[in-house]
Amino acid sequence: MTDTPRLALTNISKSFGGQKVVDDVSLDIMPGQVTCLLGPSGCGKSTTLRITAGVEMQDSGSIHLDGNLICDTKHHVPPENRSIGLMFQDFALFPHLSVAANVGFGIPKSEAHKRVPELLAKVGMQRHIDRFPHELSGGEQQRVALARALAPRPRVMLMDEPFSGLDDRLRDEIRDETLDVLKAEGTAVLLVTHEPTEAMRMADEIALMRKGRIVQRGAPYNIYNSPIDLEAAKFFSDINIISGEVQGALTRTAFGEFLAPGVENGQVVDICIRPHHLKIDFDRHGRGPNPTPSDGTAARGIVKRARYVGSQSIVEFKMDSDGSILTAHIPSVFLPKPDTPLWLMIRRDRCFVFPRN
Numbered sequence: 001m002t003d004t005p006r007l008a009l010t011n012i013s014k015s016f017g018g019q020k021v022v023d024d025v026s027l028d029i030m031p032g033q034v035t036c037l038l039g040p041s042g043c044g045k046s047t048t049l050r051i052t053a054g055v056e057m058q059d060s061g062s063i064h065l066d067g068n069l070i071c072d073t074k075h076h077v078p079p080e081n082r083s084i085g086l087m088f089q090d091f092a093l094f095p096h097l098s099v100a101a102n103v104g105f106g107i108p109k110s111e112a113h114k115r116v117p118e119l120l121a122k123v124g125m126q127r128h129i130d131r132f133p134h135e136l137s138g139g140e141q142q143r144v145a146l147a148r149a150l151a152p153r154p155r156v157m158l159m160d161e162p163f164s165g166l167d168d169r170l171r172d173e174i175r176d177e178t179l180d181v182l183k184a185e186g187t188a189v190l191l192v193t194h195e196p197t198e199a200m201r202m203a204d205e206i207a208l209m210r211k212g213r214i215v216q217r218g219a220p221y222n223i224y225n226s227p228i229d230l231e232a233a234k235f236f237s238d239i240n241i242i243s244g245e246v247q248g249a250l251t252r253t254a255f256g257e258f259l260a261p262g263v264e265n266g267q268v269v270d271i272c273i274r275p276h277h278l279k280i281d282f283d284r285h286g287r288g289p290n291p292t293p294s295d296g297t298a299a300r301g302i303v304k305r306a307r308y309v310g311s312q313s314i315v316e317f318k319m320d321s322d323g324s325i326l327t328a329h330i331p332s333v334f335l336p337k338p339d340t341p342l343w344l345m346i347r348r349d350r351c352f353v354f355p356r357n
């Protein structure tokens, strides 16, 4: 096991028409590791991928593969010599070539007779070896595209929203299968997506990108549970915000006091909580449950609306304290009538406290 990253991007920047679309991006990916570049449309994900592939030139910064320089502002190994495989949404197989010929396209014939059936077996497509692309479903074409991309044993696989053309159920299946195959081959993967669930499902590491910059990197668990700011928190789910002013490093709210260390007196902070981390309790003649260290003080709200959406119930409350609206997601059928008073508690270990800008 070596410590040298399979792929290392160092301080990559790129502008178009005077506007920086990739801004000082650094990343490293180990063999067999999947890193997802996750961010909203237009944040520079695809440009980063194209620079890595070698089809776009960066203005500054360098790229190394297994410790060897493949590109800086002076050197430029052409895309076909980078040992990098590509998979995009519009992965177009060659329509006039059979499945076998598509997969064997980029490798010597002497190797193809062994490698092609081996790869098709890996992606579960060996029985379709003599078919043509138009005789395959979207999912089957995707599997062949994966086998084709893996045929030359690329050291790195770049994937740009590769599953977005597939319907939901098929997408989950192909995603998992693709991941298994890539892991078994030990390929380092850089995958671009704007879908948090896809990133959470695929990634060993997520690099959250915004306006050309990587604003946070970490394992999915860490990114989800310790977002760097409100925007990062919002990217993964709806968020409830409880605001308060800091006095003596404490913020007083209807849910009790929250620590805000290092925040100046008078500064407003947003205490953020995901809807499934709200707890609900019943009204006991105008009183709620007793405070606990883990859930803090309960605050009363009046049900505005409750809907059941299959996997959970979504209940909206108007809070007595300030009239704000909070939303709770309950993983069961829970449909209280509008105007029912109920008490809400927030899991304090699941709160994020951010000073407002």
Ligand SMILES: Nc1ncnc2c1ncn2[C@@H]1O[C@H](COP(=O)(O)OP(=O)(O)OP(=O)(O)O)[C@@H](O)[C@H]1O
Binding pocket: 016, 017, 021, 039, 040, 041, 042, 043, 044, 045, 046, 047, 048, 194
């Ligand atoms: N060749 C180009 N010339 C000029 N502007 C470009 C070029 N390529 C990309 N851009 C601009 O750079 C910005 C980043 O584009 P990019 O495709 O990298 O974003 P993205 O995060 O991948 O978005 P999406 O998810 O929508 O594909 C966009 O504003 C885009 O319009």
